[in-house]
Amino acid sequence: MPTTARGVRTRAALVVAARVVFERDGYLDARLTDITKQAGCATGTFYTYFANKEEVFAAVLEEARKDMMHPGMDRVDDEDDPYAVLEASNRAYLTAYQRNAKLMGLMEQVAHVDPEFRRIRTERAEAFIERNARGIAELQRRSVADPEIDPMTASRALSGMVSRMAYGVFVSGEAADGGREYDLDELVGALTRLWANALRFPGRP
Known part of the structure; x- marks a missing residue:
């Protein structure tokens, strides 16, 4: 990692440029x-911060x-309403997933052939699962x-449901029944209801 402010800026610019190129x-x-x-720098500069394409892709x-992981939630009018908080959390996650959909698709492709990126994908998934498990324990x-x-x-079951649905809607199109496109509000509403029903929120059927 760079030790100077200029180095931090240069490395960040390379990561931003790499994302543009990978997505394109x-x-x-x-x-x-x-x-x-794309970053406006020399090839030698790249090797100051990254050894190869794999490293810069991992950084992206x-x-x-x-x-x-930290997309930022919309303000919730009643923060004591667990359903409203869950809905806002799902909306933030799905919006961030949509924003990063191309990268999520690339990660899936590369993970199938590269053990290191398969490990990265697994660690990423486990981080979400562990965080959601803590949230469920707090609700209990x-x-x-x-x-x-x-x-x-x-958490493993419900997180998997949400992430797989997000992949099907925003990346592969597998979840597009008959070619229709999901409205984000519809998707958030359905997944939140399923999550709340599975955990037996009070007042839920």
């Missing part, structure tokens, strides 16, 4: 010369992970979620 050309066709050209994915503590459900198991 795909992982396999992306070239380092295109990345340095890390920035996307941060964006999706507040007598909002079913106390008999194991938080980690519930």
